[in-house]
Amino acid sequence: MAALTAGSVGLDPTWLLGALTLALLVLAALKLMEARDRGGRRLVALLQLLVCGLQASQLPDLLPSLVQLLAAVLALAGLLQLESGLATPWRLLLRQSLQVLAAALPMALVLFLLVPRLDPFAALPGPSARAVTGLSADLDPGTIATLVEDDSPAARVAFGDDRPPPPERRYWRVLVHERFDGRRWQRGDEEEAGPPEVGGAGSRAAAMGELESAAGRDQVWLAEPSRFTAVPWDGRSGSADPRLRVEPQGELRLLRPAIERRSYRLRPAATALAWQEQPPGPEALSLPAAANPRLLSLGRSWGGLADPAARVAAARAWFQAGEFRYDTRPGALPERDGLDMFLFEQREGFCGHYASAFSALMRAAGVPSRVVSGYLGGTWVVPVGGASFLELRQSDAHAWSEVWLPGQGWQRIDPSVWATAAAEQGPAAATARAGRPQAGSGWRWLQRQWWGLDMAWSRWWLSFDRSRQEALLEGLLGGRSWALGLVILAGMALGLIAALVPWQLRRQRPRRDRVARDLAELLHLLRPLGLEPEPGETLEAFCQRAAGIHPVLAAPLRHLAGCHTQRRFAAADPQGAAARQAADSWRRALHQLKQARRSAIRQVRECVP
Amino acid sequence: MPSAEIRSGGLGWPGRLGRLQRGEALQLRLGNLYILPTAFGVLWLGGALLLQVVGIQTQRNGPLLLSFLMLTLQLLALHLTHFNLQGLELRCGRSEPGFAGEALIYPLLARSRHPRNAIRLRLAGQGLSSRAAQPRRIPAGTSSLELDWRCDQRGLQAPGVLVISSTAPLGLFVCWSRWAPSARQTVYPARQRGPVGLVARAGTDADAVVAGGGREGSEHWHDLRPHRPQDSQARLAWKALAQGRGRLSKVFRDPGGEPPLLTPAAGLEPERALRHLAAEIWQRSRRGEVYGLVLPHLSIPAGQGQRHRDRCLLALAKAPSNGTLVRHG
Secondary structure, eight states: OHHHHHHTTTOOTTSHHHHHHHHHHHHHHHHHHHOOSHHHHHHHHHHHHHHHHHHHHHOOSHHHHHHHHHHHHHHHHHHHHHHHOTTSOHHHHHHHHHHHHHHHHHHHHHHHHHSOOOOOSSOOOOOOOOOOOSOOSEEOGGGOSSOOOOOSEEEEEEETTSOOOOGGGOEEEEEEEEEEOSSOEEEOOOOSSOOOOTTHHHHHHHHHOOBOSOOTTOEEEEEOOOSOSEEOBOSSEEOOOTTEEEOTTSOEEEOSOTTSOEEEEEEEBSSOOGGGGOOOOGGGGOOOTTSOHHHHHHHHHHTTOSSHHHHHHHHHHHHHHTTOEEOSOOOOOOSSSHHHHIIIIIOEEOHHHHHHHHHHHHHHTTOOEEEEEEEEOOEEEOOSSSOOEEEEEGGGEEEEEEEEETTTEEEEEOGGGGSEEOTTOHHHHHHHHHHSEEOOOHHHHHHHHHHHHHHHHIIIIITOOHHHHHHHHHHHHTTOGGGHHHHHHHHHHHHHHHHHHHHHHHHHSOOOOHHHHHHHHHHHHHGGGTOOOOTTOOHHHHHHHHHHHOGGGHHHHHHHHHHHHIIIIIOSSTTSHHHHHHHHHHHHHHHHHHHHHHHHHHHHHHHOO | OOOHHHHTTSSSHHHHSSOEEEESEEEOOGGGOEEEEOHHHHHHHHHHHHHHHHHHHHTOHHHHHHHHHHHHHHHHHHHHHHHHHTTOEEEEOOOOOEETTSEEEEEEEEEESSOEEEEEEEETTSOOOHHHHSOEEEOSEEEEEEEEEEOSSOEEEOOOOEEEEEOTTTSSEEEEEEEEEOOOEEEEOOOOOOOEEEOOOTTSOOTTOEEOSSOTTSSOEEEEEEOOTTSOGGGBOHHHHHTTOOOEEEEEOOTTSSOOEEEOOTTSOHHHHHHHHHHHHHHHHHHTOOEEEEOSSOEEEEEOSHHHHHHHHHHHHHSOSSSOOSOOO
8 A cells, every 4th residue: 555655646636537546545545444354355455456557547657657566566465365364474475476477467468569459438638737847838038037047857858779869950849939929929729638630641641741661760758747738849750649749830749638747759750741831821920010110120121132041041141240149147128129129239138039039030021930949959868777868958948930931841940049159058059968978977867867767668668559559560460450369369378378387387396395405406416426325225324325435425424314314303393493503504514515525526537547 | 246155255156056066075177166256356357447448548558558467367367266176186084973063073185286275165054164264275285174064963964065165366266166075974962951761670660760960970989990091080089189199080889779771751852852861971971970871772781981972872863763762661
């Protein structure tokens, strides 16, 4: 019960499943206090197993899973104890429960891997949102005087080839902000429940793109709880996971409760994804006419250039010539015309200022644009054990712009790189950090080691989903899906045989006691010397005969024969002090015999011509 | 849904289902073993299905794997529970006689190639005593088992239907077999204090003598003799022992001088008269008295000691139940 209680830390009691889990846990505890007979205690064990399963549905990470496994093994040991009696030692019970688990596990794995998975039956309400750190739906850099470095974890990603991506690919997009009111960039409303895909599998495939066949660049993501169902991604990968959906503006949404730690697997797409070629709506050009007049004027001045790419280039040149500085403590901007203040007077700011100002300038120049917030860079961690991964923290949060260029689609522009930055600040420093392994020290080091194991767990366990199962079945059956039932049956039959045959053999094998095993060892030691007991010969007589042949063995053999008689016939209690003393005496004599035996073997070899 | 008795691993369905095996010995094998899920097994299956639904609904691997694990444990338990009984050999042992209405022990010999856990042995129609409720461990090799039972009828009685069951290792299935051991156990009439008759000897008028519940002669000891192991402790001369004269037994002598010949009291219902005789014989034997028994179908001359007592009690156990027990003439 203690393990289950510990495993319940982190459950959300306001969610239906969380409340059900806690209710069952309380019920099991009450029943345990009340239960006097075997039936009641069995029920407690079953309730404990159910609580384990419900916890696993809500807390699938490595540490909670280990606690759940412990609780399940203990519940099973409790069940075994009910049948074999309360006097059974707990070590034996634990061993038996592990044996039972090991016997059942192969069959369970066959079913787990091969039984086709079903879609959820109905959309149930997810857990309620709660305050978590992370990105904001509104980007209003003008109100931020100092960018506070929040070092809490945001996400981790492991790559199939265990190498970090090149610097230009370390932009991890999360939110897209398209609505601009002259000061803040807002994101479209997030629908709570995922509506069914419009257009079926075809449109879904178009949205997610054709996946690369090579699994070498697979990404396994672990995103910390956030306010949004949108999760970090690189904008170029796809997935066959039905829970993942790419929104038209380029957000990747995972249709799971956002307050969970979410894991998902992505694979680079061979072709451009649909969001990249999604033509901009009128909102991508909307700009309040009354705000930031100087910005409007500058932007419109570039509007005369025919090629949108030339307008982007002009803006770039303007920024680079303007001696802009990247600074996380720029001070607050005025409520009115704040971007004008930033562009033409202050010229200091962080990523939000640059993305916001550049996107507004582009809209003024007639180039559809928007702001994207997400993460840049990350820290490449190579733990001692487990998988290497890129660690993203909230301090890696970044904002950049996207502009629509005819024929090229949405293109990422990061105007922050045009500003000069101090050594450890700015996008350049962030991407450089991601390129070299970081080990850290102390608590951070320990945390990263654990996260390495956690990533390996996520890669192999959490990311085994329906799509991977289908890939496995495809590899196994090669399209002969009619054979799946036969394969499952054959697997189960093999699993059952593999479980029962060793079980029966173990039961039928005569279990020799310690004294008999020691005697067998003694006889085994003497056999190479050509000493074998004759039929009906007692140990004492055999030892005397052996001592006659090899006098060097006489003393230890005499001692061993005496010890054996004492252990076998004189010790009333096999666990008593006298028996232990006799066993110690046997060991010492056996050690002497082994030493004497070496010289006896030498003598035998010398005698042989 | 299985009954409550299946849940307790007791009789219930197993007590009625399945072909009854008869004979001196029983070997448990596929043909005479039956297996059904217990109520807990049904709940277990429900729990596994619930976790399966949760796993599908949340698309999580943990509840899915645990659900499959519970299902495969159930499949495994089906075989393991069966294996726990299969191959066990039971044989009737040599039973000691006992009295009707009192606890009897019916001995069995069990033979097994390997140890077996949590085997329950219960006789149909017998109350669930604490020993019967406890699962037993049967070691490898030959071992003896004792069944507690009660019988209200005198005579050579068999204990009835024995149900051998097991729910080990997980309690998900109950496997059982039904056996009626054919070896009979001698059951003496229940001991009930009351009047018994004494047979008149030549020259006395003694059919009229009615012993009043065994008080006769118990106050008047005649002599002392060296104490023998078979003598009752009640007859030990404690005073002599305290005086350092060694262990001596009191020798009683009937006041009349002749050992009494007990017979059923006249006017009583025959079975009741036998119960009185059983109590009287037991008492007299405890006191070390000499007595005989006269029944319509046989007479046992006066004697004493355990063998004499057992012979008399056996005669009472086997006495014909029809007709009168009082000897006339």
